[in-house]
Amino acid sequence: MDSTQFDSLRLELRRGCLILAVLAQLRSEHYGYTLRKELAGRGLEIDEGTLYPLLRRLESQGLLTSEWREEDRRNKRFYRLSAQGKSVLKGLLAEWQQINGSVDRIVGAKRSVA
Amino acid sequence: MNRIDSYLDAIRRLLPRETRDDVVAELRDALLTEIESEETERGHRLTDAETDSLLTRFGAPRVVAARYGARSYLIGPRMYPVFLFVAKAIALLIGVIAVIRIGVVTYGAGPGAAWSGVVIPALLMFLVLLAVVVILLARAERLPLPMLPLETWLPRGHVPNVSPLPGWGTRPAVPRREALSSLAWLTFWLVWWTGALPLGDWILWRWLPIVPTQMVADLSPFVIAVLIAGLAGDAIALARPRLARLHEAAQLVTACGLLALTALALREGTLVVATNTAAGAQKAASVTNIVMVVALAGLALVSIAYVVEVVKGWIRATPGRGAGSVSARA
Numbered sequence: 001m002d003s004t005q006f007d008s009l010r011l012e013l014r015r016g017c018l019i020l021a022v023l024a025q026l027r028s029e030h031y032g033y034t035l036r037k038e039l040a041g042r043g044l045e046i047d048e049g050t051l052y053p054l055l056r057r058l059e060s061q062g063l064l065t066s067e068w069r070e071e072d073r074r075n076k077r078f079y080r081l082s083a084q085g086k087s088v089l090k091g092l093l094a095e096w097q098q099i100n101g102s103v104d105r106i107v108g109a110k111r112s113v114a
Numbered sequence: 115m116n117r118i119d120s121y122l123d124a125i126r127r128l129l130p131r132e133t134r135d136d137v138v139a140e141l142r143d144a145l146l147t148e149i150e151s152e153e154t155e156r157g158h159r160l161t162d163a164e165t166d167s168l169l170t171r172f173g174a175p176r177v178v179a180a181r182y183g184a185r186s187y188l189i190g191p192r193m194y195p196v197f198l199f200v201a202k203a204i205a206l207l208i209g210v211i212a213v214i215r216i217g218v219v220t221y222g223a224g225p226g227a228a229w230s231g232v233v234i235p236a237l238l239m240f241l242v243l244l245a246v247v248v249i250l251l252a253r254a255e256r257l258p259l260p261m262l263p264l265e266t267w268l269p270r271g272h273v274p275n276v277s278p279l280p281g282w283g284t285r286p287a288v289p290r291r292e293a294l295s296s297l298a299w300l301t302f303w304l305v306w307w308t309g310a311l312p313l314g315d316w317i318l319w320r321w322l323p324i325v326p327t328q329m330v331a332d333l334s335p336f337v338i339a340v341l342i343a344g345l346a347g348d349a350i351a352l353a354r355p356r357l358a359r360l361h362e363a364a365q366l367v368t369a370c371g372l373l374a375l376t377a378l379a380l381r382e383g384t385l386v387v388a389t390n391t392a393a394g395a396q397k398a399a400s401v402t403n404i405v406m407v408v409a410l411a412g413l414a415l416v417s418i419a420y421v422v423e424v425v426k427g428w429i430r431a432t433p434g435r436g437a438g439s440v441s442a443r444a
Contacts, residue, residue: 032140033147048144049173053181056137068139074147077140 018046020096022054023081023089026064031076055079063088117162118145121169128179137182145172188252197251199295204243212236214405215322219394239316293351293361300348304341307334323395324386324402333375340371362424369417369424376414380407 021044025035032052039046058064063085068075081089122145126138148168153160160168172178189197215232306313319325347364350357379385385406388395 032144033151047171047173048148049178049181052137052140052144053183056133056182074143075139076143076147 018044018050018054019058020089020092022046022051022058023063023085023092026079026081026085027089029078029080031071031078035079058085117165117169118142118149121145121172121175124175125179128176129182133182141178145169188248188255190255193251193255195291196254196294196298197247199291200247200251200298201244203295203299204240204247208236208240208243214401217401290352293348297345297348297352300341300344304338304345307337307341322398322402323389323392324399325389326386327382327384329378329382330385333378336371337375340368340375343371344368359428362427366421366424369420372417373414373421376410376417379410380414383407 021039021042022035025038030038032048032055035055036046036048036051055064055066059066059079063082064079065082066077066079068077070076122138122142125141126134129137145168149160149165152164152168156164173181212232215236219227219231302313305311343364347361347368350364351361354360384403386399386402388399
């Protein structure tokens with residue numbers, strides 16, 4: 001498999017996980033930069049070009065709320081999970097755990113066959 | 115203007131008008147925060163090269179704007195079906211004219227003359243018209259009008275639900291794609307007949323040694339009136355798709371007008387005459403007359419079929435009459 005193909009599949013795999021991670025991280029309020037640093041600190045690197053449009057999309061879907069506030073002498077946009085976002089996150093986490101368990105079982109079964 | 119400003123300005127120009135200020139304000143804060151953080155880490159102000167490197171990591175303006183949903187296409191899913199239809203119609207029209215002209219020119223001056231005098235101009239004409247269509251549809255794509263309501267698309271027949279309108283009976287709405295295509299087609303002919311653009315010269319008269327007869331010129335006001343009636347019908351269908359009866363009434367007037375025009379033209383028989391007495395020109399005039407008479411006869415048949423169909427539909431929809439009435443179905 002060439003690296004382009006791998007990168008493309010990796011991106012596809014990460015896309016859904018990133019949404020879950022961003023929603024989960026925004027259970028407490030963050031602005032873009034601190035959110036990115038928090039995610040990176042937990043091993044999930046996400047570039048600015050992906051994060052900011054994603055935040056905007058999630059907000060337009062009603063999953064996040066945001067407000068402009070001054071901090072460190074500059075206006076920043078703070079994001080937080082909305083009530084709808086909390087309920088969606090709960091459902092997604094359950095789904096994630098189920099998928100994770102299924103993949104683990106499938107990969108485990110393959111390993112034992114091999 | 116510094117690097118950051120010009121970078122953000124490049125993104126701003128590509129963003130939708132309604133969100134650009136908000137998006138750019140957030141990106142500015144993100145960039146400045148990132149720069150401050152790097153400067154703290156490195157212990158010095160970022161050099162131009164280091165700032166460039168950070169901006170490169172952020173992404174090219176076009177890519178960043180695209181991630182915010184900025185439109186980067188001319189014709190999108192709303193207008194693509196219309197584009198395809200109009201492009202095919204233009205290709206067909208120019209193709210038919212070119213084939214007739216190739217026959218005439220080859221007969222008179224040989225195949226070499228047909229290639230340089232017909233094929234290349236026809237291809238150029240096709241490309242020019244296609245470019246005009248792309249520009250018009252790209253503009254239409256950006257109009258805040260539900261011209262092709264993809265959001266309310268229904269699988270069955272691609273036609274929205276029937277809607278009862280007092281006084282107008284219960285009729286299916288007119289598909290917008292159909293109305294838009296008809297509007298484009300009638301506009302083309304209106305431009306041709308009024309001479310707003312010399313389409314007739316560009317496409318036909320300039321290339322053939324023939325001219326329309328005086329009778330055709332005399333009928334122009336009537337032809338224009340019929341075309342305007344047709345356009346009015348299509349405009350009604352686009353603005354109020356549920357007013358199907360009104361649309362049908364306007365189309366009925368158009369069809370009757372076309373029938374009358376066709377009858378007059380067929381009675382006359384000669385619609386074009388040669389511009390000189392050369393054998394090739396005479397042949398071109400007679401071939402064109404035959405083709406036009408056949409086309410008009412076909413048009414007359416289609417018009418008759420349309421009139422009969424509409425009148426039958428109206429009779430069926432009259433309360434208490436026919437199988438299609440609401441009371442009969444109930």
